[in-house]
Each structure stands twice: as structure tokens, then as C-alpha cells.
Amino acid sequence: MSQTRASFAEDPAASRGRHVFEPASRTRTPFARDRDRIIHATAFRRLKEKTQVFVAHEGDHYRTRLTHSLEVAQIARSLAHALRLDDDLAETIALAHDLGHPPFAHAGEDELQAQMADYGGFDHNVQSFRVITELEVRYPKFPGLNLSWETVEGVIKHNGPVMHHLGEPAWKTVAAYAPGGGANWDLRLDTFASLEAQCAAIADDIAYNNHDVDDGVQAGLFTLADLAEVPLIGPCLAEARRDWPALDDRMIRLEAVRRMIGIMVDDVLAETERRLAEHRIVTAEDVRLAPQMMVQFSAGMMADLGVLRRFLFERMYRHYRVNRTRSQARRVLSQLFHLFMEEPEVMPPEWSAQALSDDPVKRARAVCDYIAGMTDRYAIEVHGKLFSLDLALDL
Template sequence: MTIDDSALGFGSGARAVWASDPGNSRGRLFPEEPSRTRSEFQRDRDRIIHTTAFRRLKHKTQVFVADEGDHFRTRLTHTIEVAQIARALARALKLDEDLAEGVALVHDFGHTPFGHTGEDALDALMEDDGGFDHNAQSLRIVTHLERRYANFDGLNLSWESLEGLVKHNGPLTDQAGHGLDGPVPQPILDYCGRQDLQIATYASLEAQVAAIADDIAYNTHDIDDGLRSGLLKLEMLDGVPFLQELLREVTERYPGLERSRMIHEIMRRQITLMVEDVIAVAQANLSSLKPSHADDIRSADRAFAEFSPEMKDADRTIKSFLYANLYRHPAVMRVREQAAGIVQDLFAAYVERPSLMGGHWTQGVADFNERQIRRRVADYLSGMTDNYAIKQHRALFDHTPELR
């Protein structure tokens, strides 16, 4: 698909009619006076950046744990890359850039130590207590667990930011309330009982570009990190036609180019092609459906920000390639098994002796039932960084794996 250059919003500052308008936000759970210097979505973004949860992302695993090298992505650097792509997409489509950036910055708050390994371990441990879902945990963090403000728990974000956090990957239920991808996590249902996030509809276009920016970012940087780690080889890219073509293009244009520059040239082309594809598809959808308000995006029967059929095929192939050759690589799986053991050990220890958590985490636990204790432990444990989880394990157990 081709981009309509005349419709791009680069540097124009103009907000389209289908964009979310911070001046007409649906508000906050706890009403606040408007800021004299910032829009509602700017305030949300700033609050997100200043959280403890945001700072913790720098020591949480993306694919490789910190001990394996200083130059691999962490959850924080991944989040920054997602935010950069989301903001670029939002600007091109004349959306509210601050809302798109805010949703991108908050989207991984609920991730556990050790990446998806920690989430899988916690989900299994919490199976009889509603499970564990990182997206629902992100919502718990920004609506309950962050303790910063005098007047409320959480961040008291605007409705649009919370909607974007919960629904950035699409509706959670059909119109009858049936979950589209299994049961809706209970924390999301609980919050919607206080403030309806309309989980049967799509989110704003700002949230949609944040979601697809996440796909673009990790598809690209996981290949980058895999190649730099040595677990992936350049010649292996021949198994992915989209990447094979980029490798051929760079090789022909820059014969003899050193490997590190070769990798970067491939990755930057991958990001560019994917971003331009999303812009072209979104423009075509906007032109076809002609939304006149942000709510027209929400009530549509499909996403506006998505890949073309050809790029969807490339995206699926890249994900399959990464799953088979990187995420399931024996070296990665060995570390995953060790990391899962750390999470399991800590969970059991804290459930048996909640006082080990210390601080405000122990408040009220004497009156908790078993289910409440387990949820409190999951909240505490999921907030840990990789480093802190390892440190706590060493304090409680005689043998802690080196995770390498």
C-alpha cells in the first residue's frame, strides 16, 4: 500500500477529527482541577514517567537477563522504543501524540521479573485464584498499587489512558459480555464496576497505534538482540523472506560492511517498512470509513491501525522464527527454567510467611484469607526487578542460580 503524503501530519500540530481531544476527556475517577500548563493527556504521560513502576522497568528482562550483557534490551528500553514509534505514528495520522505515548509508556507496567517466564510462573501459581495477567496487573498498578498522591491510590489517570491500557490490543468481550480470548481478568472487571471502560469496543486510534508500535518494536529489537548475542546468525534470516530481502538489499548496497552495521541497517529498514505500512493501511481505513469523532473509531467493527495482508504474513513469519530460534533456544530455556524456580520459591516463602515482605505489604494480612494473601504476594512479587528477586532469593535460600 502507498502513503498519502499530503495527509501526513508531520510537524503540523493539527489534530484530526478522529483524534482523542484532551479538552473533552471523559475525566478521572477522582475529579481534579485542570492543569494551567498541560493537557489532560500530558499530565497522564508525566505521571506515568514519574512512577516507581516505570523506573523498575530498567531492571526487568525483555529476552536476556541483565547479567548476559549491558547492551540488550530491558523492559525500559523496549518501552522507550515503543513510545517513539507510537508517537511517530500518531503524528503522521494527526492524533494526540501525548495519549499515544502515554499508553505506550504504561503498557508493560504489569510485567514480572524475568519477562514472560515470571508471568507464566505466577499465572500457574495463581491458577486457583484468578490467574495472573500482566495487562490486568498494569491496571492494578496505576489504579491501586502506586502510592504517591495524598488524595487517592494509583495515578488517577484519565478515562482515555485507562481505556487505552486495557483495550490497546482490541475489545475484551463481545456485546453480550462474553470474553473474546477467554475470561476477562477479574481486576479489569472489578475496575469497570467503578468506571466503565467499555471493554466490548475498540480503543482510541492513539491506543491502537501504541499496540502495533509494540509489535514493530519487539519484532525488530528481538532479532537485533538475538543476532548480537550470537544465538541467531545472519544466514538464518534467509528463512524469513521479508528479512531475507532486507539482508540482500543491504549486502548489495554495502558489500563488505562490518556485521554490527549490517545488523543495524537491516533493522532500521524493517522498522521503516512496517511503520509506513501501518500508516498507509490506517489512512485507507480512515478514508473508507470516514470517522468524524474518536468514538467512531471505538464503535467500528475492526481496528484502524493494522498491517496490510502482506505485512501481516511477514509479521507472523517473524514471530514464528523468533519463537523457534530465539525464545525456545536451549540457552534461553535454561535461564527461563532457573528464573521460574526463583519465582516459585519466593512465592511459596511469602505465602507461608507474609511478614517477609515487610513494609506496607504486611498491613492487614493478619485478617486476610488464603486467597487474599496469595493476591498480595502476587502483587509484591510481580513488582520486583530481576535484581531484587535474585537478591531476595539469596537472602532466603541456600542456593540461587546464576541465570546464565
């Protein structure tokens, strides 16, 4: 970093290391090395065809999980830089935060939760954790990506302490990383994560609220006129029109969204600096032991975001066109899950070998992991080949 690091920032030179020891890189800090491993991961590449709101094949301009993750990483890095934190760590956690999302966005997660209800549950945050700690198979010495302690902690705790989740079946894997849990690597699940991780978490909120407005207008689910009275975006639209009266609606939309991102970032920085001062945060340990998240929106911004989110929920996330896609997606995954449970031999060998277990829980977890790793396009393709007689000849 070119600027002086704040005393409460994470110091890569003082990293707690990796679960399996590796010599330090000659060219990268531990956090930069983690970022590179995530970018090269298979799960990261698959995000390019996983739904954000619209199924990946519905249009080239809508956000996917990959473009969303890149936008989150950009905002997280900017926040971290302004707060004099470790830019690389904030970016790394942001890039990894959605690795566990299944195809078809929340519809896919809802369906896997329903199918796994009797087999240990499903949670996309836990799945992201499992991707980086066990499911990625790229290195001969260890499962997963063997990322640094601070990155792994940030992936599972970026939204706050998680001890209250450990009684849930889906969190059994994470519980092993509590004291005495068996993993011999204490992630301090009862504390907050670093400020860098908190930057990644708030950047996720900033990114999706802004790009969902952008995508919703592009998709014709609502118009700029519909947004005129909505907090945050409404005033930004009015200001953009005042400053640029000759611009067309497309450029007005882009300018308004750009301004809204800036307003939200400025709000987070001001509120975070206020909280750091109020709680007398000096060290990274102070951050973990603080009584609340340090990187957060102000109360006024939270109120405005509540109104914006209600608008998006009513006009976008539950629009009949989106509901149709959700319905189709859930049927696709439901049918695939039941077929693979009954006939695991139709899965690729590396997955069928895991699913050919007499233990229904182990079989279901293998089936779930295979489906969760699918892209939208691949899930549709596999479903077509297995359930359509017209496509059966192409097998």
C-alpha cells in the same frame, strides 16, 4: 500539536476527565500530564531491570522492559503524528503498557499464572491496569495515578474490546469498570479504544519483532546468514549490503533493522488510511464503534510477520540458553511464592501487613503483587538471601 488534529483524533480539551477530580494543569494537556505521572512512577523505573527476553544482568546491550517501552513510545508517537492524532496520548499509553509485567518476562508471567490459578489468576495486562489505578502509592488524595479516562481506557483496551475476558478471575478488577460494576466509571469495555491506543498496540509489535532480531544476533543465537531467507529482515539485509558493501556485519545489522522498522511503519500507515476510508471513519466515536481495529498491518505484512515470528520462536524464544533461564526464573518465583504464603512475615512490612490475612485469596494477591513488582535483580537477590545459607549471614 503543531499540525491540524484529525477529526477522529482524541481531543485533550474534551477529555472525559479523571476518576477523582483534579484542577487542570496550567502547563500541560491532560494526556501530557498522564505521561509525566507514568515516567515518575516507581513501576516505570523498575522496568529498567526487568527482562524482555534476556535477564537484565546478562548484558548491557540487550533490551529491558524499560528500553522496550521507550522504543514502543517513539514508534507510537511517530505513527500518531503521521495520522494527525494526539502524540502525547499515544506515547503515554505506550509507556504504560508493560507496567504490570513481572520479573523474568513471560517465564515470570507463566509462573505467577500457575501459582495464582486457585487464587484469582494473574494477567500482565490487568496488572498494568491495577498499577495505574491502585498499586502505585504516590498521592494523598487517591490510590494509583488517577490518569485521564482516555489513558486508562487505552491501557486496558489497546488490543481491542475486553468484555470477553471479564468472566476470567484475573479480570475481576477490570469488571468493576463496566456499567454497574461498582467503580462508577464506565470504560466502555465492549468497544475499541482510540486510534492513539491502537498506535501504541501496533508499535509494540513493530518494536519487539525488530529488537528481538537485533538482540538475537548479538547474543549469538543465530547469524545474519540464518536470516537471509526470512521475510522482511532478509531483503533488508540484502539491500543494506548492496548499498553499503564495505560495512561490517554489526553496521549491516543495524542498518537492516532500521530499514525493517521503516517498512513496517509505512505498511501500517497505508493500511490504516485504507481502513479509515473504507469504514468512513470521521469521529473518535466512529473508531470505538468500528467493526475492527483501524491501526493494523496489511494482510501481506501479517503473513511475512508470521514467518519471522516462527523463526524467532524456534531459534530464540525456545533456544536452550533461553530455556535454561526460563527454568531458573520459574523456580525462583515458585519458591518465593510458596515461602511468602507460608511465612508472610519475611516480606517487607508494607507487604506482610497485607498478606497477614486469614483469607488465602487476599494473602495470595498480596504475595503476587509483591513478586510482580520485583525486578529480575531484586528477585534473585531476595531468593539468594532466603534460600542460600552462604548469603544468610548478610541479612
